[in-house]
Amino acid sequence: MRPTTAVLIDETCKKTKDTNLCLSTLRLDTRSSTVDAKGLAGIVLDITLKKAKDNLAQIDGLLSRTTDPALKDILSICLQEYGDATVVILPRAIQKLESKSYAGAMGNAEDSARCAETCEESFSNGPRAEQNRPPTFTDQNNAVLHLSRLAQDIIVSFAPKPKFPKDNWRPTHESAMASPKFHSSFMSVMPLILIL
Numbered sequence: 001m002r003p004t005t006a007v008l009i010d011e012t013c014k015k016t017k018d019t020n021l022c023l024s025t026l027r028l029d030t031r032s033s034t035v036d037a038k039g040l041a042g043i044v045l046d047i048t049l050k051k052a053k054d055n056l057a058q059i060d061g062l063l064s065r066t067t068d069p070a071l072k073d074i075l076s077i078c079l080q081e082y083g084d085a086t087v088v089i090l091p092r093a094i095q096k097l098e099s100k101s102y103a104g105a106m107g108n109a110e111d112s113a114r115c116a117e118t119c120e121e122s123f124s125n126g127p128r129a130e131q132n133r134p135p136t137f138t139d140q141n142n143a144v145l146h147l148s149r150l151a152q153d154i155i156v157s158f159a160p161k162p163k164f165p166k167d168n169w170r171p172t173h174e175s176a177m178a179s180p181k182f183h184s185s186f187m188s189v190m191p192l193i194l195i196l
Contacts, residue, residue: 005033012037016153021146037158041105041151042097048112048147049090055119055140056082062134071132078119085115085144093151102159106152113148116141 009032013022022044026032031043059082063075093108120141123133 008037009040012040012154012157015157016150018146018150018153022150022154025147025150037154038097038100041154041158042094044147044151044154045090045094045097045105045109048109048144048151049086049094051140051147052082052085052090052112052115052144055116055144056086058134058137058140059119066132068132074122074132077122081115081119085112089115097155102155106155106159109148109151109155113145113152116144116148120145 009023009026013019013026016022025044025047026040029043029047032040035043056079059075059078063072063079066072066075089108089111093105093112096102096104096108120138123137
């Protein structure tokens with residue numbers, strides 16, 4: 001790994017909430033040596049999509065084999081969530097990142113995280129559901145959850161901050177009252193108020 005790449009990864013990961021996950025994810029991916037910060041976010045989204053697809057395949061397999069009605073209901077929820085994440089949400093996040101629609105990409109990444117959360121939480125509806133949880137499924141859900149949030153953090157680290165045009169500014173009630181123009185106008189009508 002070239003020193004400049006190592007520095008970019010280190011500096012980028014320091015700005016995220018899960019520095020260790022960021023470093024371990026990007027240092028192991030050879031694509032990191034040829035991209036900028038935006039490219040690093042794209043790599044994380046791509047890895048998230050692959051893990052979500054793996055989860056979807058496992059869910060589909062479990063659903064076809066289980067005979068437990070309660071587990072079927074839970075897996076059906078997960079199938080829907082990960083279907084949305086893999087077919088629509090994460091591909092859209094990658095597309096929006098490429099087009100520099102950073103707010104949209106972050107929104108889609110958050111939607112992806114919520115898909116994993118919803119699937120995981122569906123197993124918490126009673127002890128029977130907990131017992132039927134696949135052994136590694138919590139880790140797999142958490143992987144998608146944390147990678148989705150990591151992608152958001154990386155995008156925040158380089159995306160331009162939104163600017164609000166001064167032309168759209170309107171004075172608040174307090175600032176209007178404090179202005180010299182308001183003070184002058186108020187003082188001119190004050191005698192009339194006193195007379196009345």
